[in-house]
Amino acid sequence: MTGEQQVHIGDKLIGRGLPVLVQTMYDSAIPHETDELEELIRRIGKLNAMGCDVIRFSYPSAEDHDAFSYLCRKSPIPIVADIHFDYKLALDALNCGADKIRINPGNIGAKWKVEEVVKSAKDRGKAIRIGLNSGSLPRGNDPAELLMSNTALEYLSWFEQWGFTNTVVSLKASDTELTLKANRLFASQSPYPLHLGVTEAGSVISAVTRSTWALGQLLSEGIGNTIRISITGDIESEVQAGVELLRTLGMRKKGIRIVSCPRCGRHSFDSQGFLASVEQELLTIDKDLTVAIMGCQVNGPGEAKSADLAITGLGNSIFLYEKGKLVKKVTQQDAKAALLEAIEHA
Structure with a gap:
C-alpha cells in the first residue's frame, strides 16, 4: 500500500504527524475478584493521569474471560491483549472487547488460524499489533534487522490480502543497535505505524538509559507512534519514563x-x-x-x-x-x- 497509514486503537488514532502514545504492560495476572478489579481500574486511572495512553495485559487463559471483559468495559484507556500460541485465545480476547491484540503470526499456528483472528478483528473494528522480537524469528541467514523487517512485511501482505490494514508493527530486541537498524529499515519500506521498545531492558537505570538511547534517536527521526520503556520494576516508572522522554523531545507539553x-x-x-x-x-x-x-x-x-x-x-x-x-x-x-x-x- 502507499501513503501514510493511520490506525485506530479504541478512541486513539496513531500515525505520522499524530501524537506519540505512551504504553505500559500490567505486571501481574488479571485478578478475578470484583474489589481487586475495581482497585485495578483505579490504578489504570492513575496511570492515565500520569500520561499513560494504552495498557497491555497478558491473556494466557480463557478463565480470565469475565474479568478481562470487565476491564475492557471499565478501563479509561484502550486495552491490548497479549496472545501467544493459541488463536482461540485471540478470538476470545476480541470477544471480551479488547481494543487491540498483539500476536506473532509465526507462533499462532497455521495460516488459516491467523486469518480467523484477522477477520474477527476486522469485523469488530479492532487493531492488531504484529509483534516480533529478535529471539522469536524464523530461521534465516540474513542479518537480523533484514529478517525482522522482511518477516513483518510478509505478515502485513497476508493481512492486506484479507482486507485488513488496522495494523501496528513492533520490532524489538534487547540489543539497542539491532532495535535501531530494524526499525529504520522497516520505516523506510512501509507506511504502517510502529510501536517502539527495547525488550528485556533491565532495571530502572539500565532500562531507561538503553531505551532512551534507542527510542530517542528513532523518535527524533520521525520513526515511532507508540512507545514503552520496558523496566524490571513498577509500571508507574515505565509511564513516567515514557512521558519524560516525550517531554524532553518536545513531543508532549502537558504535566x-x-x-x-x-x-x-x-x-x-x-x-x-x-x-x-x-x-x-x-x-x-x-x-x-x-x-x-x-x-x-x-x-x-x-x-x-x-x-x-x-x-x-x-x-x-x-x-x-x-x-x-x-x-x-x-x-x-x-x-x-x-x-x-x-x-x-x-
Whole structure:
C-alpha cells in the first residue's frame, strides 16, 4: 500500500504527524475478584493521569474471560491483549472487547488460524499489533534487522490480502543497535505505524538509559507512534519514563516538569524524601508547570528564578517561591500541602 497509514486503537488514532502514545504492560495476572478489579481500574486511572495512553495485559487463559471483559468495559484507556500460541485465545480476547491484540503470526499456528483472528478483528473494528522480537524469528541467514523487517512485511501482505490494514508493527530486541537498524529499515519500506521498545531492558537505570538511547534517536527521526520503556520494576516508572522522554523531545507539553537536586553535604532539607512523598501526586496533575525541589539555600533561589514554583529549605524552615519570588515560609510538616495548594492556584 502507499501513503501514510493511520490506525485506530479504541478512541486513539496513531500515525505520522499524530501524537506519540505512551504504553505500559500490567505486571501481574488479571485478578478475578470484583474489589481487586475495581482497585485495578483505579490504578489504570492513575496511570492515565500520569500520561499513560494504552495498557497491555497478558491473556494466557480463557478463565480470565469475565474479568478481562470487565476491564475492557471499565478501563479509561484502550486495552491490548497479549496472545501467544493459541488463536482461540485471540478470538476470545476480541470477544471480551479488547481494543487491540498483539500476536506473532509465526507462533499462532497455521495460516488459516491467523486469518480467523484477522477477520474477527476486522469485523469488530479492532487493531492488531504484529509483534516480533529478535529471539522469536524464523530461521534465516540474513542479518537480523533484514529478517525482522522482511518477516513483518510478509505478515502485513497476508493481512492486506484479507482486507485488513488496522495494523501496528513492533520490532524489538534487547540489543539497542539491532532495535535501531530494524526499525529504520522497516520505516523506510512501509507506511504502517510502529510501536517502539527495547525488550528485556533491565532495571530502572539500565532500562531507561538503553531505551532512551534507542527510542530517542528513532523518535527524533520521525520513526515511532507508540512507545514503552520496558523496566524490571513498577509500571508507574515505565509511564513516567515514557512521558519524560516525550517531554524532553518536545513531543508532549502537558504535566508537571520536576527539577530536583541530587543532594550534597550542604543539604539541610531532605529534598529526596520530600520528592518521594509528593512525586506521584505531581505526575498526575495536568498543568504545564516547572516545579523545583532543592535541598539548600545555595542553589535553591537560583533554580527558583526559572521555575514556576520552587521549594527549598534551611533546617525546619521551608521556603516557597513563585516565579522566582519568595512568597511563603512554612515548616517541613506543612511544605507538601503548601506546594500542592500553590500548584492548584497557579
